[in-house]
Amino acid sequence: GAVVSQHPSWVICKSGTSVKIECRSLDFQATTMFWYRQFPKQSLMLMATSNEGSKATYEQGVEKDKFLINHASLTLSTLTVTSAHPEDSSFYICSARKREGTYEQYFGPGTRLTVT
Amino acid sequence: GDSVTQMEGPVTLSEEAFLTINCTYTATGYPSLFWYVQYPGEGLQLLLKATKADDKGSNKGFEATYRKETTSFHLEKGSVQVSDSAVYFCALSVLKTSYDKVIFGPGTSLSVIP
Numbered sequence: 001g002a003v004v005s006q007h008p009s010w011v012i013c014k015s016g017t018s019v020k021i022e023c024r025s026l027d028f029q030a031t032t033m034f035w036y037r038q039f040p041k042q043s044l045m046l047m048a049t050s051n052e053g054s055k056a057t058y059e060q061g062v063e064k065d066k067f068l069i070n071h072a073s074l075t076l077s078t079l080t081v082t083s084a085h086p087e088d089s090s091f092y093i094c095s096a097r098k099r100e101g102t103y104e105q106y107f108g109p110g111t112r113l114t115v116t
Numbered sequence: 117g118d119s120v121t122q123m124e125g126p127v128t129l130s131e132e133a134f135l136t137i138n139c140t141y142t143a144t145g146y147p148s149l150f151w152y153v154q155y156p157g158e159g160l161q162l163l164l165k166a167t168k169a170d171d172k173g174s175n176k177g178f179e180a181t182y183r184k185e186t187t188s189f190h191l192e193k194g195s196v197q198v199s200d201s202a203v204y205f206c207a208l209s210v211l212k213t214s215y216d217k218v219i220f221g222p223g224t225s226l227s228v229i230p
Contacts (some may be wrong), residue, residue, distance in 0.1 A: 006159075034217070043205060043220045044160070093159050095218075105209075105218055107152075109159040 003027055004096050006108035013084055013115055021079045021111045023094030029074035030096035034105060035067075038091040050077050084115040118143045120221035122206050128227045129196055137191040137224045139180075139206035147208040149173075149182050149189040150218070154203045163191075163204070196228045 003026040013019045023033055032051050036044040048064075050056040050071035058064045066088075068080040077096075081088055091112050095105035123138040141147065148167045152160040164173030169184035178193045189206060206221040 041223075041225075043222045046217050049217065095160075104162065104165070106162075107160040 001027055002096075002098065002106040004030075004094065004106045004108040006092075006094055006111050008111060009109060010112040011114070013113070015085055015115055016083055018080055018082045019084055019113060021081075021092055021094075021113070023077045023079070023096070023108055025075045025096045025106070028096075028098050028106075030077075031074065031099055032097045033071055033077040034095045034097075035069060035077075035079050036093045036095070038093060038110070040091075044093060047079075081113065084113070086115045089113055089115045118147070118208060118210060118219050120206050120208055120219055122204075122221035122224050125203075125223070126225040126227060128229065131198055131228055131230050132195045133228075135191070135193040135196045135200075135226070137204055137206075137226070139189045139191065139221060141187050141189065141206075141208050143187075143208055143210055145210045147210045149180070150207040150209070151178070151180055151189070151191050152205040152207060152220075154205065154223070156202070160205065196226070198228045198230055201226055201228045 005024045007022045035047045038044045047062045048056045048058045050069045052071050052074050056069035071077040091110050093110040095107045097105050119142045121140050150165045151163040153163045154160050164175040166173040166182035172181045180189050180191045203223045203225045205223045207218050209218045
């Protein structure tokens, strides 16, 4: 199989605080992980691509200082939303790719972030 | 740029009805095409895929054929069930030397009523 988990599945935080979301590939090594954001009843928008051991590549319009991504190992990537504001409330989904040269990404179940 | 267009939803069908969700794409190079399904409150699950022209992806009674001449990848199912109620996303991926990402369509919400 190819299972990707996310933790937490949902989180509520106060405005101005930071929150970390973890994405883990449970039964495979992921050379590349992707972070998406999904607004209610909308499609997924790619935020950034992270490769193990190197800096993440952010999509245009995504603030890299606000959305910190760390891909410290072949099974773990983290997304930290710094100084969160209500407009950051969203559904964040990660995906992982097994190795270079393959198209398929395996998606995590998502994390719902609510900033109050 | 690369893009995916899907038919507008929501789509409401009676159980056992025939389903078609249209999907067309624009891409440079030779994309792989996917259909993903998202059940309420959950992440995405890969439903089926096709990696080259004329390939047919199929899974759980769903089918889609990669039509290069019409740049389409329409999703079909002969007899839908209530459990098929979900949002369906058509997507493409173009693998390049230093760039790879999946581009999603806007999604089509399907409701199947008994």
